[in-house]
Amino acid sequence: MRIRFGILGTAHIANRVADAIESSGHQVYAIASRDLERAKQWVSGRTSNKDDIICYGSYDQLIEDDQVQAVYIPLPSSLADCWAQRAANSGKHILVDKPFSSAENVLQITQLCRRNNLAFLDGTQFVHGPRLKEMQNMIQSGAIGRLRKVNAAFTAWIVDSTNIRYDPSLEPAGCVGDVGWYVVRFILSFVGYDRKVISVYAVGNETDHGAMDDCCGVVQFEDNITAHFDCGFTSGYRQWGECLGTLGMFRVDRFQGAPIPNSSEQKDPNLHFQFRQVGEERNGRIERVEKETKDIWVPSVGKPQSVLLIEQFVTLIEKQDKEEREKWAKEAWKTQLLVDAIYQSAKTKQTILLL
Amino acid sequence: MRIRFGILGTAHIANRVADAIESSGHQVYAIASRDLERAKQWVSGRTSNKDDIICYGSYDQLIEDDQVQAVYIPLPSSLADCWAQRAANSGKHILVDKPFSSAENVLQITQLCRRNNLAFLDGTQFVHGPRLKEMQNMIQSGAIGRLRKVNAAFTAWIVDSTNIRYDPSLEPAGCVGDVGWYVVRFILSFVGYDRKVISVYAVGNETDHGAMDDCCGVVQFEDNITAHFDCGFTSGYRQWGECLGTLGMFRVDRFQGAPIPNSSEQKDPNLHFQFRQVGEERNGRIERVEKETKDIWVPSVGKPQSVLLIEQFVTLIEKQDKEEREKWAKEAWKTQLLVDAIYQSAKTKQTILLL
Numbered sequence: 001m002r003i004r005f006g007i008l009g010t011a012h013i014a015n016r017v018a019d020a021i022e023s024s025g026h027q028v029y030a031i032a033s034r035d036l037e038r039a040k041q042w043v044s045g046r047t048s049n050k051d052d053i054i055c056y057g058s059y060d061q062l063i064e065d066d067q068v069q070a071v072y073i074p075l076p077s078s079l080a081d082c083w084a085q086r087a088a089n090s091g092k093h094i095l096v097d098k099p100f101s102s103a104e105n106v107l108q109i110t111q112l113c114r115r116n117n118l119a120f121l122d123g124t125q126f127v128h129g130p131r132l133k134e135m136q137n138m139i140q141s142g143a144i145g146r147l148r149k150v151n152a153a154f155t156a157w158i159v160d161s162t163n164i165r166y167d168p169s170l171e172p173a174g175c176v177g178d179v180g181w182y183v184v185r186f187i188l189s190f191v192g193y194d195r196k197v198i199s200v201y202a203v204g205n206e207t208d209h210g211a212m213d214d215c216c217g218v219v220q221f222e223d224n225i226t227a228h229f230d231c232g233f234t235s236g237y238r239q240w241g242e243c244l245g246t247l248g249m250f251r252v253d254r255f256q257g258a259p260i261p262n263s264s265e266q267k268d269p270n271l272h273f274q275f276r277q278v279g280e281e282r283n284g285r286i287e288r289v290e291k292e293t294k295d296i297w298v299p300s301v302g303k304p305q306s307v308l309l310i311e312q313f314v315t316l317i318e319k320q321d322k323e324e325r326e327k328w329a330k331e332a333w334k335t336q337l338l339v340d341a342i343y344q345s346a347k348t349k350q351t352i353l354l355l
Numbered sequence: 356m357r358i359r360f361g362i363l364g365t366a367h368i369a370n371r372v373a374d375a376i377e378s379s380g381h382q383v384y385a386i387a388s389r390d391l392e393r394a395k396q397w398v399s400g401r402t403s404n405k406d407d408i409i410c411y412g413s414y415d416q417l418i419e420d421d422q423v424q425a426v427y428i429p430l431p432s433s434l435a436d437c438w439a440q441r442a443a444n445s446g447k448h449i450l451v452d453k454p455f456s457s458a459e460n461v462l463q464i465t466q467l468c469r470r471n472n473l474a475f476l477d478g479t480q481f482v483h484g485p486r487l488k489e490m491q492n493m494i495q496s497g498a499i500g501r502l503r504k505v506n507a508a509f510t511a512w513i514v515d516s517t518n519i520r521y522d523p524s525l526e527p528a529g530c531v532g533d534v535g536w537y538v539v540r541f542i543l544s545f546v547g548y549d550r551k552v553i554s555v556y557a558v559g560n561e562t563d564h565g566a567m568d569d570c571c572g573v574v575q576f577e578d579n580i581t582a583h584f585d586c587g588f589t590s591g592y593r594q595w596g597e598c599l600g601t602l603g604m605f606r607v608d609r610f611q612g613a614p615i616p617n618s619s620e621q622k623d624p625n626l627h628f629q630f631r632q633v634g635e636e637r638n639g640r641i642e643r644v645e646k647e648t649k650d651i652w653v654p655s656v657g658k659p660q661s662v663l664l665i666e667q668f669v670t671l672i673e674k675q676d677k678e679e680r681e682k683w684a685k686e687a688w689k690t691q692l693l694v695d696a697i698y699q700s701a702k703t704k705q706t707i708l709l710l
Contacts (some may be wrong), residue, residue: 117482148590151508151583157601157643159633201556201706203575214503217573218580220558228506228583234505235599236633237643244590246512278591279512286514288592315457351706353555 003314004029005093006068009058009075010042010279017123018074018326019258020306021050026314030054032062053065059083070317073097074123076170077177081105085093088112088120093317095310097123103337110329119240119325121309121314122332126256128308134298135243135250138275139190145247145279145286152186152241153230155180156257158213165233166211173343176204180231182256184338185294186241187219187227193334196222197354200338204346205234215346219338229342246286247279247351249292257305270305271298306348359678360423361423361447362415363438364430365397371678375554375661377403381669386407386419399516408702414438416637425672428452429478431525436460439675442468443475448672450665452478457694465684474671474680476664477687479540481611481661485543486626489653490598490605493630494545498602500602500634500641506540507596508585509611510533513568521566528698531559531692535586537611539693540686541596542574542582544579548689549579552709555693559701560589571702574693584697601641602634606648625660626653 003026007014007329018028028049033039036057043053063086070093072081077099084096085108094113100106111122126132139147156179165172165178173180202217214232219225231322243250246277250274256337260268266267276293279286316325345352358381362369365388373383383404388394391412396407418426418441425448428435429663432454439451440463449468455461455477468475481487494502511534519525520533528535552702557572569587576582598605607628615623631648634641656663696707 045363045573065389145593149510149571150588151585155504155599155643157639159634159643199558201558201573201703203554203556203581205575205579214579214581216504218556218558218571222382224560224569224589226558228451228570228571228573228585230504230506230583232503234579235407235601235646236499236604236631238599238604244593246590247590273478276591279514285510288512288514290592347553349706 001318003317004067004069006032006062006065006071007174008032008071008073008087010038011074014072014074015041017074017310018046020304020310021072024307024314026310028053029068030062030065031074032055032056034058036077043291055229063087063092068092070095070119074249076164078170078172079103081109084109085112088116088118091116091118091314093119095121097121097312098181099171099172099173099339100170100332100336103333103340106329106333106336107248110333113325115242117320119313121313121316121328123309124182125309126182126306127185127189127331128312129257129270129305130301131252133272134296135252135273136189137281138250139243139245142245143248143275143332144250145242147190147225147245149226150187150190150242151228152183152255154183154239155232155235156237157235157351158233161207166207166209166213168210171211173339176212176215176231176339176343176346180229181231181335181339183229183231184342185335187229187253188331188334188338190243191221191225191227193331194327195225197338197341198222200234200341200352200354202342202346202347204208204343212343212346215342217342217345221257247281248275248277250275260304267297268300271300272296283352356673357381357671359422359424360415361385361387361420362388362427363426363442365376365393365427366429369397369427369429370400371661372429372665373401374429375659377664378670379662379665381665383408384423385411385417385420387411387414389413399573401486401542418442418447423447425450425474431519432456433525433527436464439464440467443471443473446471446473448474448668450476450478450668454528454536454694455525455687455691456527458688458695459562461688461691468680468684472675474668476668476671476683478664479537480571480660480664481537482540482544482686483506483667484612484625485662486607487627490607490628491544493605494598494600498603498630499600501643502545502580502598502600504581504599505542505545505597506583507538507540507631509594509609510585510590511592512590514636516562521562521568523565526566528694530587531567531570531694531698531701533583534588535570535697536690536694539697540690541610542584543689543693544685545580545598546576546580546648547685550580552693552696553609555696555700555707555709557697557701559663561700567698567701570697572697572700602636603630605630605634606639614633615659622652623655627651656709688702
């Protein structure tokens with residue numbers, strides 16, 4: 001089935017997701033902006049299917065269009081939650097870009113979609129890629145032994161303080177919601193969404209206008225697993241994540257996604273991670289081993305993560321598999337729950353105990 | 356001047372430092388163990404100057420030997436502090452392997468040495484190497500802009516729980532004193548020993564016998580600088596450190612020291628680090644730039660870090676430069692102060708506020 005998508009908002013990311021919608025064989029049916037001219041401009045900037053995209057000068061108009069089956073919402077989080085609920089109330093399946101403005105709002109969206117038999121997915125791309133799945137599979141098969149630590153960092157030097165990321169009325173959790181969302185999602189992808197959080201402690205920096213532009217800290221999970229997170233807009237661009245266990249360790253650069261090379265001769269960095277074995281079980285005892293770090297290249301599935309995201313969303317729409325829908329909604333909720341706790345800890349300078 | 360060293364204890368590290376003493380043209384004059392046989396065994400395991408080393412069956416005997424000018428103390432920290440003071444009371448210059456059992460004890464040792472006009476240095480090797488100095492120089496010259504974050508990790512999979520590191524009566528701070536000392540020293544080497552610490556928060560794990568075998572957390576310094584630290588005995592061997600600023604970043608693997616290659620054709624990994632520029636100042640504004648990561652190889656000074664440590668110690672003995680002696684004593688004290696705070700936070704599950 002070819003799904004007709006409506007897009008709420010002309011943010012930069014909307015273009016990339018529109019590409020992914022078209023690449024996966026679905027239709028960018030309509031675009032809405034609060035300003036009709038901006039919607040038209042956005043369409044004129046597209047390279048394909050220009051003439052077929054309907055432009056709306058209000059989000060309501062798009063939501064009321066019966067032809068729209070699914071809505072993609074790349075709005076700032078304080079608006080996204082509200083429009084996600086309105087779209088779901090109009091019977092549209094919803095794909096919402098991260099972050100949300102609170103875990104409570106994620107729950108409300110989930111309940112609404114559950115009641116109306118609608119698909120709901122958040123716009124995190126890397127969790128749909130083959131690299132993450134390969135790392136998860138290796139951990140499940142025992143490659144790193146017992147998991148002890150998952151650490152991740154995502155910082156980007158965002159210089160322009162007029163950026164919406166610096167406006168707490170639009171992005172209440174600042175960098176913790178923005179780049180921090182990916183850090184938290186990476187951590188939970190390996191620690192597991194059901195693992196109890198014992199404590200969260202974060203140190204953050206707030207600008208004069210109350211925007212959190214830097215944050216780092218530590219999360220203690222049950223079973224003696226800890227996580228470091230580091231996110232912010234005030235130091236250089238970097239992304240990395242690592243998983244450490246009693247027998248080995250993984251390291252991945254740009255876990256959230258690197259540009260795909262133009263030439264087919266270059267390898268896709270999104271398929272790469274490193275593994276090093278550090279221990280071996282012999283006769284029920286662990287012995288230390290010294291092995292070289294191995295570069296692991298995951299087989300390509302021939303599609304970028306953005307397309308895999310759209311495919312997953314369409315599968316949720318079509319198959320109506322309740323368990324699968326609950327799984328993805330839970331991941332979004334748990335991620336936002338930890339984002340909220342980190343932000344709260346940094347804001348209040350208190351340890352947040354969750355057990 | 357050829358300094359005559361006495362060594363208190365036959366720990367593994369004693370051998371390497373004895374090599375460094377000889378390589379730098381000084382003399383391993385005597386070795387003491389609580390068991391004379393062990394001292395003799397240690398000497399028989401040496402390859403050079405075997406017949407010239409005096410063996411003592413008690414630490415007191417070595418300290419009372421007037422020929423001994425300087426004492427190297429590789430004892431567990433709960434013993435080291437006490438023997439350092441006794442050696443200083445006997446007029447010996449003292450080189451003490453890290454960690455100490457408390458910052459208070461470091462102060463007492465320092466005061467005693469100051470009073471008796473003796474040199475005191477801790478046994479951290481990497482701070483004497485050319486790599487750290489080159490990185491510090493680059494930061495001072497503005498290569499990474501304003502410093503925002505210094506993060507470091509040192510974990511080692513120590514399987515054998517009969518290891519002295521698992522005995523709180525010998526090593527009260529467990530992994531925080533052992534591998535954590537290096538992590539803290541790396542952080543302070545860049546953040547600066549005079550920078551005020553605002554808060555320390557750590558999560559640790561204690562064994563059934565009360566030994567801390569894993570610890571990680573975050574330190575908040577003034578001027579909006581933060582540090583992550585991660586140390587422990589329960590995940591694979593890894594060492595890394597990074598310094599992040601508004602214009603660039605450093606990354607170093609095995610900052611505390613990697614084995615020097617046997618062949619002269621291989622490059623010495625202790626001379627390597629990575630640098631990436633991420634911003635540029637133009638007309639008083641910072642602009643984001645995307646540059647490749649550069650591998651930087653520091654010129655060799657032809658000597659390993661262990662020899663540079665001994666040379667620094669001998670310089671402190673010979674030159675009697677008070678300022679220089681205070682500088683090194685302060686670095687040891689500040690390192691132990693932060694080690695103590697980290698341990699205390701992990702132990703009490705409280706944020707330690709130091710401002």
